[in-house]
Amino acid sequence: MNLLLPQTIQTLAERTPREGSPVLSVYLHLDPSHPLNQKGGYKLVLDGFLKDIEAQIREETWLRHFEEDAEWVRRKADHYLPKGKSLVLFCDVSESFFFEEALPIRMGNQAWCGSTPYIRPLLEAIEEYERYGVVLLDRERARFFIITMGSIEEISDIFQDPPVKHRSMAGSDHMRSQMVFQRRAAKWSESFLKYASDIVNDMVLHYRIDRILLAGPEDVTAELLRMFPKRVASRVVHRMRMAVQAKPAEVMEISFPAIEQIENRQEREAVEDLVTVARKANPTKEKAVLGINGILDAVNQGRVQRLFYPRGVKIPGSQCASCEVLLDHAPTDGKCPYCSSSLTEVEDLLWPASERVLATGGKIQEIRGKEAHEHLRNAGEVGAYLR
Numbered sequence: 211m212n213l214l215l216p217q218t219i220q221t222l223a224e225r226t227p228r229e230g231s232p233v234l235s236v237y238l239h240l241d242p243s244h245p246l247n248q249k250g251g252y253k254l255v256l257d258g259f260l261k262d263i264e265a266q267i268r269e270e271t272w273l274r275h276f277e278e279d280a281e282w283v284r285r286k287a288d289h290y291l292p293k294g295k296s297l298v299l300f301c302d303v304s305e306s307f308f309f310e311e312a313l314p315i316r317m318g319n320q321a322w323c324g325s326t327p328y329i330r331p332l333l334e335a336i337e338e339y340e341r342y343g344v345v346l347l348d349r350e351r352a353r354f355f356i357i358t359m360g361s362i363e364e365i366s367d368i369f370q371d372p373p374v375k376h377r378s379m380a381g382s383d384h385m386r387s388q389m390v391f392q393r394r395a396a397k398w399s400e401s402f403l404k405y406a407s408d409i410v411n412d413m414v415l416h417y418r419i420d421r422i423l424l425a426g427p428e429d430v431t432a433e434l435l436r437m438f439p440k441r442v443a444s445r446v447v448h449r450m451r452m453a454v455q456a457k458p459a460e461v462m463e464i465s466f467p468a469i470e471q472i473e474n475r476q477e478r479e480a481v482e483d484l485v486t487v488a489r490k491a492n493p494t495k496e497k498a499v500l501g502i503n504g505i506l507d508a509v510n511q512g513r514v515q516r517l518f519y520p521r522g523v524k525i526p527g528s529q530c531a532s533c534e535v536l537l538d539h540a541p542t543d544g545k546c547p548y549c550s551s552s553l554t555e556v557e558d559l560l561w562p563a564s565e566r567v568l569a570t571g572g573k574i575q576e577i578r579g580k581e582a583h584e585h586l587r588n589a590g591e592v593g594a595y596l597r
């Protein structure tokens with residue numbers, strides 16, 4: 211699983227269109243924890259998309275190119291063992307251009323055939339998730355990691371050889387040599403930390419790091435922090451002890467509580483804001499709603515800008531097979547109040563509702579923190595900003 215480094219997106223964005231040879235872009239939400247996906251539901255979704263696109267292509271060359279691209283995408287989806295929640299595929303087979311990425315976040319299902327890769331959803335995902343830089347170091351070695359969307363990646367590793375100790379000598383010669391060595395070591399250490407500080411500065415810019423966590427012996431991280439320019443120092447949110455040779459999974463584990471605390475606070479504030487806006491809202495100019503009823507109305511009208519729902523909560527209801535309207539309470543006759551078609555029971559309305567929000571360009575926010583969760587539950591379980 212990769213982290214959508216800004217450079218990756220940049221490379222995709224800069225790909226020049228090839229005359230007559232389109233790129234097929236596919237986003238699939240294939241979270242294996244959902245029963246529909248366990249039965250391979252995402253393959254049906256993909257198939258529907260590909261057929262729709264094919265039907266729209268008028269030009270023969272494009273159609274030929276599209277067919278071979280679609281074939282590659284189908285094969286990928288067929289043999290895919292879900293790693294993350296979503297799969298992103300871009301390809302132009304005739305130009306040997308292939309891009310495949312598993313993402314740990316939920317993305318809206320969509321497919322697109324055009325002259326360039328359709329990267330907007332990737333760009334939005336990058337903006338949506340905070341990026342944490344972890345600097346793990348001692349006086350001889352420094353390592354850098356990025357944590358975002360629940361994954362970690364080591365981005366580089368700089369070493370510097372420690373100064374060589376001279377052969378041992380007797381008497382005052384030895385004493386003097388020791389002093390020289392210590393002075394040199396101190397100087398070397400300072401310049402090494404300065405070097406590390408410069409790299410952190412570059413890393414913040416290059417990888418668009420929002421917050422920094424420093425890890426290592428306490429005296430070293432304290433010294434490094436003092437060397438940072440203000441702009442970098444202000445992003446440091448936490449310092450922690452860690453062995454410099456820690457594996458990425460350990461770095462993740464030790465960093466997690468600090469990150470969780472920050473994210474829980476952000477979630478709590480986001481829910482508080484939502485509730486305030488929803489309760490203040492002027493009835494003629496409604497900007498936010500709380501409760502499943504209002505949410506479904508807004509979803510059915512395609513008006514949800516950002517949907518908030520708690521992790522692990524299911525709200526049963528029904529859906530019209532024909533006009534796709536979502537209802538929390540089906541009328542007693544079991545017919546759709548809008549088109550009179552028959553309704554089907556849905557185990558969890560939040561699933562099709564989120565799909566709909568993503569498909570109409572809105573965002574979804576799953577609430578995980580305990581406090582935010584409780585606050586949202588007391589305010590109606592689900593909520594949304596409207597456009």
Ligand SMILES: [Zn+2]
Pocket residue numbers: 530531532533534535546547548549550551
């Ligand atoms: Zn209907």
